[in-house]
Amino acid sequence: MKAVLIFNPAAGGRAERRELLERVRGALASVGYEGEIVATTGPGSAGAQVAGAVEVGARVVFACGGDGTVHEVMQGMVGTDAALGVIPFGSANALARDLGLPMDPVAAARMQGGFVPRRVPVGRVEIGDAVRYFAVMAGAGPDGALVYKMIAGDKRRLGRFAYYVRAGWMFVRRRFREFDVEIASGGRTETVRAVAAMVVRVADMGGLFRGLGDSVQRSLVGRMEMRVVIVRAPALVSLPLWFCTGWVGMLGWNPLVRVVSVDGFRCVPVGEARLDVQADGEWIGQAPVRVSLVEDGVWLLMPAQ
């Protein structure tokens, strides 16, 4: 089957990555995918490159990177009948973990032989007229600000550790502003004031951030279900408490955190305050933002069971 392996040439370890990509291509060929390796040409280029490859006959697109690469690839795949495969080359790889893939890219490529395409819902974020889709997470507040402040060079050198350092630094330096979250659920609407609102679709974000999802800690990838974690003020108490109670699986016990099943929600800044938005760890703009779920999102290569 005709496939494309897309990767970010600006991501770390360039020479080794090329060599590893060739081995991944070999492993994919051994399980039936004849792949061409394609480098992204710049930030945000993957969506259009992928859409072009699908138009000329690629049936499967393997995103060879982390969640940010999956995110960019997915932008060109929603609504097409080509399938998205994930080969973990990033530092977090939350979606790859959720799919039960090993973190060794060659082993992950071999495992694709036992995977089948399933049409799964994806998240949708709208800022003004701009629409972005997400697979793993989206949020407004400190997560958006963290991603906005991340410096590419730090990320390349320090990987995940850079996020922890930035998050700690941001926490001591920043005054977190409150904003309104307008929740729509089962035909009812409600507005709550919050310092963070975040949707997580995987069971485990991995590393120190593993508790940021909801208390159920199960994967929603493949399910037409969306849960938003809403964190109330005061941020200096509620944000560390969110982190800690999430870590020990007791988010439900945290009085400053609410986890709500929603059809969709909107985050609206109060007054002139800046409110950053992220999707899959990519900064995508400033609120007001609307988040919802698209039922027929993408065909995703998933375990057959």
Ligand SMILES: Nc1ncnc2c1ncn2[C@@H]1O[C@H](COP(=O)(O)OP(=O)(O)OP(=O)(O)O)[C@@H](O)[C@H]1O
């Ligand atoms: N050719 C390119 N040149 C420069 N930047 C690029 C290129 N292709 C993609 N990018 C940008 O790189 C970022 C993704 O970086 P990277 O590949 O390190 O993330 P990732 O896939 O999420 O992996 P990790 O889990 O390590 O963060 C995106 O913001 C994207 O726009």
